[in-house]
Amino acid sequence: MITRQNLHTHTNYVDGVDSPRQMVEYALSFGLESLGFSEHAHTYFDDSCCMTKAQTLEYFDEINSLKAEYKGKIDIYLGLEIDLHDIRVYEGLDYTIGSLHCLPVEGKLYPVDYKPQMTQFIKEKGYNNDGVAMAVDYLKILSKNIALSDADIVGHIDLPTKFNGDNILFDEDSSEYKNAVIKAVDSILAFKKDIVFEVNTGAISRGYRTSPYPSKFVLKQLLDRNARLCITSDCHNGKHLTCAFSETEAMLKNMGFKQLWQIKNNIWQAIPL
């Protein structure tokens, strides 16, 4: 395993099972050099899946004090996973992940990654049962809104594929979807050419998928454009902190990627694959 870092880490502040300290201990036990916390930033539209404003301050304090306490043993980075429906800029962060989770149905936002029935509901009620239109709209909102953020990392760029085994929700091979992927990737890179795309193994650890997202087609577009990648586990349980990292590295190497990107000494650096 070349990746010695996870930058997409959740805790019991929201929907993870472990405390930040437990996560640091897990990171040490897995031999990581550094750990980045990316708890769900507060949003105006959903209290259940993000920190309150008061928790955000506590979270900043706790991660910063762990950073000091573990200095010399492991590097800790303070980040947030910012929801792209509610972009805010925070002082004092080491990095941010810009992620889109929800799509609108009759003016209300619903997560595409919560459970299959809900994604089906979004497709039916929000997009007239047109799954490709749903996935295309996700990419459009993501690529438009990320350019309004200060995100360093693009979170799970093709999240609507989470429950799309056997193309049950939409045809990932359709030219309409593929063209939307290309357009989204190009527009994100035009906004920030050194932005890092995560290769997210979270759905593997939760049993929803056998391969990470983005899909091979998305990855190929990123490869062709020399885009930067990092592997993350979108970890909600410390046991899965490095879930499928080795397999993902092997897959990327096979595809032709030559390097991955990690934060080292507070600077993004290339790590040869």
Ligand SMILES: [Zn+2]
């Ligand atoms: Zn997310």
Ligand SMILES: [Zn+2]
């Ligand atoms: Zn996450």
